[in-house]
Amino acid sequence: MGDERTPLLEVRGLTTEFVSERDGVRRAIRAVDGVSFDIGRGEILALGGESGSGKSITALSILRLVPPPGRILSGSILFEGRDLLALDEHALRRVRGARIGFVFQEPMTALNPVFSVGDQIAEALAVHGVAAGAAARARAIELLDAVRIPEPARRARDFPHQLSGGMRQRVLIAAAMACGPPLLVADEPTTALDATIQADILDLLLAMRQAMGLSVLLITHDVGIVARVADRVAVMYAGRIVEIGPAAAVLASPQHPYTRGLLASLPGRTPGARLGAITGAAPDLATLPPGCAFAPRCADRFEPCHESRPEPQTLSPGHSARCFLHGGAAR
């Protein structure tokens, strides 16, 4: 299992490209552009950002499930000492599900409507050779119990349509955890759920981390969720991580103007006050400016921002931001 001090997952320079054709012109879009981060054992890293920032494509790239015409251009994804990008499809299948569990946003569509939820979890166990037959069904009931589904033995025989959205999301987490993977990739696992159920699912993730040292890559657009469960947070904008650091430090003193803008645009802190909205809208990835992608919307921009892309500047151990305000400008 490797040294306790080496990170469980090391992503370096991950770049995923989509090629599209519009009006006969071939355009390459870098949905993920040179993304690097680590996840330690038992750590929850939140990957935040708005729609189109590349956070979901980053998650899919780690699982090598990028839908065509997307493809991973470069980078490395070291997981348990192996580069996932170098594995063949056969070896990859023994990682997906078995060593890296994943949960996606839609609890309504991710389950097969014609099989009972117990059978679907048992199938995951059988596919990976963990257990089969009666043993797999018994283990499925244990897993449903572990995700705090009441009356798990009865619920295992239920079909997806008989369960509420929150219960279905628990079933998906149970299925993702079936083989006891050390890493769970969860893409907006609570977005479609009500606030009280969302809080239950987040508590469940925290409990599983506590009980089995689970590491989690949690994709979310919700700063409240970051504050509630994440140890560290990486903020993405236009395919790049613009700020990464301990969640408490980033939320208390954000160092990238985009992170600052996002936090200022949250309602509820000072009722009735105008929100510090970021002007404009997210850029078109096909026509990014030569400089910082955020510069056109940034209130703090100055000349270097239009000339070249800022590299990450380390501000304190483990906390860095891609912004010329913190140095690194050519002059």
Next chain:
Amino acid sequence: MSLVDVAGLVKIFERRQAPWGRPRRICAVDRVSFAIEEAETFGLVGESGSGKTTTVRCLLRLIEPTAGSFLFRGEQVFGLPAPRMRALRRDMQMIFQDPDSSLNPRMTAGAIVEEGLVIHAQGSPAERRARVRELFELVGLDAGMPGRYPHEFSGGQRQRIGIARALALGPALLVADEPVSALDVSIQAQVINLLMDLQQRLGLTLLLVAHDLRLVRHICSRIAVMYRGRIVETGRADAVFRAPVHPYTRALVSAMPDPDPGGRQPRIRYDDAFDPGADLREHAPGHWAAV
């Protein structure tokens, strides 16, 4: 006199499980009562299925209520004959959640905003066009944009078109059902600011339906919390958030993800042990809860 005075609103849906079966009765809204003053922002909050959207759809008579009364400036809205109802709709307009499905993709943005003016025969074509330009400016859209189609706008801009359409006839009451939940955080803030500005500048009365407690706390002066078709707590927003009384409200407020580090409140869970049929009682001046 309150601008909006709702009393004992009930909506029962009947659904047949099978064509030969007995219809099943679902009480989506159960004896809901509240009042909204002129120029006030009132929030209706609750989780999915709590009946908040059904409540406002009944008020605008997009669906017919089963029972109850709705006085708008003292006039009984339920049971009004169609011509009078049409005239009254000029005074109460709605903004929908999803700007993608609530704007006709085959109409230009200008035509969408102008449509209400045409239906209500307001002004000459030239006057209407001038009004559309004025509305575009009011909601922060480029005056050169009316000729474009909805798909040429971003999500935030599309929601601005929906707001301009709702404001075209100069309504007194604006009903906004989850107006920003489909938008990204930074765009949400722009639209929330716009709604707050418009409310102040035009003296609008705003009825906001939302599940996002942070948003509701930010812009509403008073709120009502709905649970399973009933209002379980109502009062000034600051009082309800600071000292929730009903077990469900307490659970909801404690589940609210707080972006401030160190602000992690312990979760309070609720069980269904409380009496779902309890009447609202006044626990502090203006602060009512069904316990």
